[in-house]
Amino acid sequence: MPTELALAQFLPEAGSVPARLILPSTIQGAPVMREHLAVEIDYTAGYGSAATDVPAGLRQAMLSLVGHWFENREAVLMAGSGAVVPAGFDDLVQSYRVLAL
Secondary structure, three states: OOOOOOHHHOEEOOOOOOOOEEOOOOOOOOOOOOOOOOOOOOOOOOOOOOHHHOOHHHHHHHHHHHHHHHHOHHHHHHHOOOOOOOOOHHHHHHHHOOOOO
16 A cells, blocks of 8 residues: 655665765654565656746757757668767767766
């Protein structure tokens, strides 16, 4: 049976990059956690609801990517993947990337 937990009930793991949260083994008033070694997390991510909330560099990268794929859609379909990106795309998104260790 699902149990909803407030973010305040999780513990931060000191010094981890990217930041991590630890689920305590016992939480007062909650059923036994990790009974089946599984946790489901629902969360909302992003920069906000308005297009102006998204950084200009990411907006430019997305417009560049969509335009490139539109202009080169045959190449993308033939290659079988959307991994083809326009020149400069990586430079635009580099500062927003977070690499998990």
